[in-house]
Amino acid sequence: MFFQRQRIEIKTPGEIDAMRAAGLVVARALAEVSQIAANGVTTAELDECAADIIAEAGALPSFLGYHGFPAHICTSINSEVVHGIPGPSVLRDGDVVSVDCGAIVDGWHGDAAVTIAIGTVDPAIERLSEVTEGALWAGLAAARPDGRLSDIGHAVQTHVEAAGDFGIVEDYVGHGIGSSMHMDPPVPNYGRPGRGPRLVAGMALAVEPMVTLGAPMVHTLDDDWTVVTDDGSVAAHWEHTVAITDSGAWVLTALEDIRLP
Ligand code: MG
Numbered sequence: 001m002f003f004q005r006q007r008i009e010i011k012t013p014g015e016i017d018a019m020r021a022a023g024l025v026v027a028r029a030l031a032e033v034s035q036i037a038a039n040g041v042t043t044a045e046l047d048e049c050a051a052d053i054i055a056e057a058g059a060l061p062s063f064l065g066y067h068g069f070p071a072h073i074c075t076s077i078n079s080e081v082v083h084g085i086p087g088p089s090v091l092r093d094g095d096v097v098s099v100d101c102g103a104i105v106d107g108w109h110g111d112a113a114v115t116i117a118i119g120t121v122d123p124a125i126e127r128l129s130e131v132t133e134g135a136l137w138a139g140l141a142a143a144r145p146d147g148r149l150s151d152i153g154h155a156v157q158t159h160v161e162a163a164g165d166f167g168i169v170e171d172y173v174g175h176g177i178g179s180s181m182h183m184d185p186p187v188p189n190y191g192r193p194g195r196g197p198r199l200v201a202g203m204a205l206a207v208e209p210m211v212t213l214g215a216p217m218v219h220t221l222d223d224d225w226t227v228v229t230d231d232g233s234v235a236a237h238w239e240h241t242v243a244i245t246d247s248g249a250w251v252l253t254a255l256e257d258i259r260l261p
C-alpha cells in the first residue's frame, strides 16, 4: 500500500515552535507583499519585498535555489496556477496574482500562499479566490489529531464542489513539511475520507488547494516552472502550514495565533 511506505517526520514541541517562527516570517512577507501589490507594480518588486522581510528576520528563503528556482517567491498571474517566476511582468487592475513564499528558521520550514486581487476584479474571479481560501480553511479544520490524512482532501473537495462549478487541480498537491520543504505525505485536494495515515501530534502539513474557473488540467510553460491552466481559465491558490498538536491544529503561517480545536 502506498501510504505504508511513507515515513512521516514527527516533530518535538520545540521543533514545532521553530516552524512557527519560520511560519511567522512567511506570514509577514505575504502581508507586506499584499500591501504593495497594485496596478503598475512588477512581480520582481514583490520578490524584492519578500526577500527584504526574510533577510531582516534573519531567516533563509526556502525557494531561492530550490531545484534552481531563481527567486524568493512564486508569482502566478491569472491563468498561471503555481510556480510563476517573478520578473518584469507588470500587475494590472483586474488581475489576480498568487504569491507563494517559504522561509527557514533554524533549519525548519514554513510555506504559505495567498491570491491577491489587483484593484477591481471580475466578481467571478473574486468568488473563485474566496472559495479557494474557504476550501483551505475547510482542509485545515479537518487536520485533527486522530483524524486520517485523506479527511483533509475530502474537506477541500467537498467545500469547492458545494460552492459551484470549479476545477480542482489534481497534478499538484500539498505535502508534509518540516526539516525540508517538501516531504511525505502528499496531501491531495480531493478524495474519500477516512484513509491514509492517522494524524498524530508532531506532524506538520502544507495544505494548498489550487482551483480554477474552468477545467482542472494544467501544463508547464517552456521556462520549466510556470504552471498554467490548459483552457486559459483563471486560477487561485491558497496555502497554510499546519501542525497537529495534542490540542488541535496550529496554523503556523497565520499572522495571528490560530489554533483549531
Ligand atoms: Mg507554497
Ligand code: MG
Pocket: 111, 112, 174, 175, 206, 208, 239
Ligand atoms: Mg507548499
